Amino acid sequence: MKRTLFAAVTLAASVIALPTTAAEKEPWQQAQETEVWEPVPTKVSVDDAGVPSDAIVLFGGSDLSAWESANDGSSAPWKVEGDVMVAAPKSGDIRTKQEFCDIQLHIEWQPPAEKDMEGPEGQGRGNSGVFFQERYEVQVLDSFGGETYPNGQAASVYKQHIPLVNATKPLDEWNVYDIIYKAPRFSDAGQLESPAYITVLHNGVLVQNHVEVQGPTAWIGHPPYEPHGCAPLRLQDHGNPSRFRNIWVREL
Known part of the structure; x- marks a missing residue:
């Protein structure tokens, strides 16, 4: 009985001692995981007549x-x-x-x-x-x-x-x-x-x-x-x- 109780306490302690990966990261770090930086869209301007520069x-x-x-x-x-x-x-x-x-x-x-x-x-x-x-x-x-x-x-x-x-x-x-x-x-x-x-x-x-x-x-x-x-x-x-x-x- 004592051995079973000791195992349960040890397991609970290990769960508390090992936080999830997400909890280890700051919010800005988590946000970075969904940022996509490539490809970078080509810049297109529109003239006074409404015609795009790549037209x-x-x-x-x-x-x-x-x-x-x-x-x-x-x-x-x-x-x-x-x-x-x-x-x-x-x-x-x-x-x-x-x-x-x-x-x-x-x-x-x-x-x-x-x-x-x-x-x-x-x-x-x-x-x-x-x-x-x-x-x-x-x-x-x-x-x-x-x-x-x-x-x-x-x-x-x-x-x-x-x-x-x-x-x-x-x-x-x-x-x-x-x-x-x-x-x-x-x-x-x-x-x-x-x-x-x-x-x-x-x-x-x-x-x-x-x-x-x-x-x-x-x-x-x-x-x-x-x-x-x-x-x-x-x-x-x-x-x-x-x-x-x-x-x-x-x-x-």
Whole structure:
């Protein structure tokens, strides 16, 4: 009995004499255990026009040197009026000379005056589009005054995702898209490993929240993904003199 009591007292004393490791450290030492010091983010500044210092400016208001015809790779057939890029109707789409995968895109757009629209209603009201990797479209359209099918209105992922709300401004005002685009991934064998995803802020309002792109944009049907690499950004000529300005991207 005495030996058992002695063992119990000895064990209790050893527990008291051996505090936990955490108790041995000061709070600031414990806090250091969850501090991560690398990598250190690169510093990025933003100029008076709101363009980040690490952005690639695709149209700053002076020329179309970053663009080419999507038909044959010749000089971009659209026009520059003041500091605005204007689609030349029936001239064809234009695309960037540079290819991209994951990007942050800023683009400002304005439909033409009502008299210059392709049609008075629906898809004729200042129709254009922003195509990522020349395949996946975010719609450009006057959805302030006109009506159309919701998965084809402004800020829709065309024929795939309806915007959460309609944030379109009137014809005489500029619309702004800030878009985060994540490109699809394919295996070496050409199998889809991860689809594309798109997040859209339209005039500062979240309207597409990391939605899954279901495949290339099509007017009819739903074509499947086909393997591809990085590719240009493309702007659509849909027969309307749509207007664009302040276009830049950040590679992610």
